[in-house]
Amino acid sequence: MIDQYVPNASSFAGQIDELILLITAIVGFWWLLAEGVFFWLIIKFNAQEGVKAQYVSGENAKEKRWVSMPHYATLVFDVIIMIFAVKAWQEVKQTMPQADSTVRVIAQQWAWTFVHPGPDNLLDTPDDIRLVDELHVEKGKTYHFELQSRDVLHSFSVPVFRLKQDIVPGRTIRGWFKPTMTGGFDIQCTEICGIGHGFMPARILVHTPEEFQNWQQAKSPAQAALPTPAEQMGGMK
Amino acid sequence: MSTATAEHGHEGQGHDAHGHHEPQNFFLKYFWSTDHKIIGMQYLFTGLAMAVVGGFAVYAFRMQLAFPGMSVPGWGRVTATDYNALVTTHGSVMIFWVAMPVLIAALGNYLIPLMIGCDDMVFPRLNRLSYQLFLLSIVVLFMSFYAQGGGFGGAWTSYPPLAAKAEYNLTPAGAPLWLLAVALEFAAFLLGGINFVTTVMNSRAPGMKMFDIPMVIWMIIIASIMFMASVGPLVAGAVMLFFDQTLGTGFFDPNQGGDPVLWQHLFWFFGHPEVYVVLLPAMGIVAEVVTTFARKKLFAYKTVLYTAVGTGVLGFFVWAHHQFIAGIDPRMANIFSVTTLLISIPVAEMCFVYIATLYGGSIRLTTPMLWALAFIGEFLIGGVTGIFLGASGADIYFHDTYFVIAHFHYTFFPIAFIAVFAAMTYWFPKMFGRYMNEAWGKVHFWGTIIPFNFIFIPLFLLGARGDHRRIYDYTHFPDLMKPGMQDLRILATLALVTLLAFQLVFVVNFFLSMFRGKKAEANPWKANTLEWVAPSPPPHGNFPEGLPNVYRGPYEFSHPDRQEDYWPQNVAS
CATH class of the missing domain: 1.10.287 (Helix Hairpins)
Known part of the structure; x- marks a missing residue:
């Protein structure tokens, strides 16, 4: 339905x-x-002439x-x-099924920061990939998430996952999901968080394993620091 | 009609205490009167005036949702700051300054002494103080709208830390003033509640036993007791939040060891019983109107009373269903899901009883009856959709979407408007001694009921498609701008504008009928309860021929032993 x-x-x-x-x-x-x-x-x-109620x-x-x-x-x-x-x-x-990977979601007035564990699959290591308003995950993998807030209450809602969880400052709230469909979907903040509440859209991008590998390669800080071939070409001119 | 009157002991008390003399000048009459009817009317008119404020707010922000960025006639361009302030104003005004004063204070004050057959409230001066405080709360509320930085925009639930810190909500004066206004309003209703309970327990007409009390009075009493029992934690919470806002304390500030979720518990421990505080008087109104116009005895009086008490008690154990996903221990959600679904039983029972009352009746579809029946029909929708939200698993999806909004408007609109229109059209002849125009009453009825459904059915559909609440502009969310979704938003807004326009019919009909309507006798509907014994409108002291005696219950319609199809409570045989 x-x-x-x-x-x-x-x-x-x-x-x-x-x-x-x-x-x-x-x-x-x-x-x-x-x-x-x-x-x-x-x-x-309905009332009828001469008929008394019971x-x-x-x-x-x-x-x-x-x-x-x-x-x-x-x-x-x-x-x-x-x-x-x-x-x-x-x-x-x-329930918290065994995780394949863990992502951290940091909400603030009025943006999302998504910390991806990077190639080593561990958070808080130098190869973490931090992105604003974009969360990349791989189809079929089980993810744990850690929700944190820098200021007020927010809520992490992914309608296509039927998942919603408020984020409380001062706490780390954990949960899980397992994407089963590739594509790009809305992430919404569903707890009023000030005048920018309506301007806090983010997207979750569910990739196939190959796509995810490519994305991760391209975004790894070690790789990202190097100039891309196009930039090298530009530099030659 | 033979009116049995009785001179009895308690006539002297209370009545003389505040004097027989009509107040001399305008100021004394309208600002200092202790007559329960004047105070009741003042609450009624103030509440209805505030409904205009709440209605204007919803008009402005719904226009923004339907036509983002447009210059709204009468407001101008709605900014994101305006939007949040308008949403907050609509919510808090409609609950605290419309539903509460009209359903509890206005009806309680006006009806209790008349329906239990006494001359005034037990504490008339406390009653006056209650209204003055209420008026003060409105002054403070309006101050908050015009304060530096604008009106508070943290939603009527006022969750900290957003509500607690000016650096987050950007309304350094609006937020504390709003909170102060709410706290003053609670103080006003506490005084009123004490008065209602004391009056009904002590000043009933001789012969009126507990089960002879009309259902609307019982409902107001149970609601008052619930209000008094639930408001304490919230007032304490409001003081803490006020200190957080103004003194920099950290009750709800995690950086100082506080807990934001604590506020949610304090708020909803009041906030959910509050739903039943306004629901029960509405249910009471429906009982009076349905029995009168179906010419039927209320089906299972005691069952209704016990289910109301059951709702009142159970209503205190469901609050955390507002917080399933708020970061409480997930195990707790299971308990609250069970209690929440259980409360459907007494509430459904009341609806069943009213439907059963229609059986075998002689139903007259007058304007008040149409409103009362519409209450049952529409409230059922609000009731069944609540099951989706009480079921914790489904609430994960529906929480904070338009589905929730549509659900609670299908309960609150029937409560605060449909039942109130039933009450106003039913008791209008008593209040002003004249009939309201039936034809225009029916125009207003259909002009309200049809658009009402066209507002909220689209919102159910939007909520099911994931549309979440309190969003200024959906164009930033690709999944919420799929084909058809904006059309539903526009449909809801157009229906809202239609509904608001039809309220003019009511206002004109109300004031024209007040001065030009057909004269009404004391008991125009041939009803049984004691307020119809008093002249229309009742004078100061209510019963000029002496206080009535009571011989039977309030719903003895169509009794087989009697020629007439009604049997007033005060008639000896």
Whole structure:
């Protein structure tokens, strides 16, 4: 349902979409039924000349059945939704599968800094790749992320991953994702963070393994320090 | 109609304490009156005037969203700073200065003494003080709009560190003034709440037992108790935040060992019960209007009462569903997801009861009845969409999107406007002694209900497509500018402008009817509760023929033993 408009591009996106579909089916059915009964009663019992309304207190069990039955149904369906909601939640927020790589996300008013571990796959080493407003990842790899803020609350949201997590200054909040689709997608800040809140777009670029290798090669500080062939040519002139 | 009157003991008390004399001059009458009806009306008119402020704010920022960069007629170009300030103003004004004063203070003050059959509130001067404080809070709020640096723009939730430090929010005076205004407003409602509970518990007409109290009064009482129990932590939090802003303390500043998430707990511990604080009186209004115009006894009175109490209690254990992804321990989300989904049970039960009340009725689709029925129909949408957000797994996706906005407007709009219109059209003949024009009332009804759905259904769709909140300009987000998305934003804005335009019909109808409407008798709707015993409009002291005695419950419509289809509470047999 959601994936018609927003592709699901992470390993857990499908599970969240299914949960949303399940809730839609359950509440949609009961909502239509309730509205149907409601409108039917309004039409059926519209005032008619000389017809007096019935006197029903609704206090005895036989009458009360009409509200207590749907009442129990609500409880049963609530429990079903709870089970699936908690399962999806645990998958996204309470498990941390083994990581292939870790990235650091630093939010500030009003930009994102993404620290990629570079060829040695370790953060805080000289070959880290720091980029503003661009996060590069490889399809099929499991990533851990570390969220940090330099000033106020921000929120790291990747709608195609069905992932969202607030960033709290003074803390490092960890989580994970596994991209399953290549392409470029929005990263949004979804917690109001001042007057530039609407100007904090970033992109996540999910590459195939080869593309990712090429990108990493090109961006490694050691490589990036060297002039590109084009620049060398320019220098010769 | 035979009106049984009774001279009894408590007539002298309280009433004489604030004098029988009508205040002499304009100042004394409108600034110093302790008559509950005048105070109630003042709250009503002030609340409605503030709705114009909140409505104008939403008009300005919705225009910016639909047509980015345009010069909005009546405002000019909306800058990013303006945008945040407008969003903040809309949210805080509509909740704190419209829903609260109209649903709790105006209705509570106006209806409680009339419906329980006494001459005034137990603490009339406290009541006056409550309104004066409320007015002061509005003055401070307006000061914040014009303060140096502009009005506060950190959203109505006012999360620190953004709200706490001028270097982040860039409104050094606007932020503390806004917070002060909110705190003053809370103080005003605390005084009102104490008064409501005391009055209902002590000053009921003789013979009115607990289960003879009209449902709207019960709802206001439960709401007042909830408000008083939940507002303490927030006031404490507001003081801490105020110190953070002005004195440089670090309660919520991580650099000084504070915790920003603490504020969120304090805020939502109040903020979520607050939803039920305004919901319950709205539910009460619907009970009164639906029973009167369906000529039916309220289905399962005690069940409604117990579910309201259940909602009140459970309402204190759901607050962290606003914080699932805020950085709280993820295990905690499981507990709050369960409690949140459970609260659907008592709230759904109330809706079922109202639907069941229609069964076997003799339904008259007058303007107040249309509003009351619309409340049930629309609130159901708000209720079921809440399930998506209470389910923690789905909330990861929907959190802070337009889906949330659409959801809570499907609850708050029915509460603060649909139910309030039901109340105003229902009690208008009592307040002013004249009928409102039915035809124009229906024009206003359809002109409000249809655009309302056209505002928020597009927002549900946008939210499902990932549109997130409080964004000044979506053109920077390629995934949010896909084909069709801007069309939905424009549709919502055009529907909003239509809805706002139709409110003029109400304003004109209201004031014209007040002076030119058809004269109304004491009990124009043939209802049972005690306010219809008093003349329309009720004089100072309410019941000139003596305070009524009560013989039965408030909803004895269409009783088989009686010729007439209603049986007023004060009629002996």
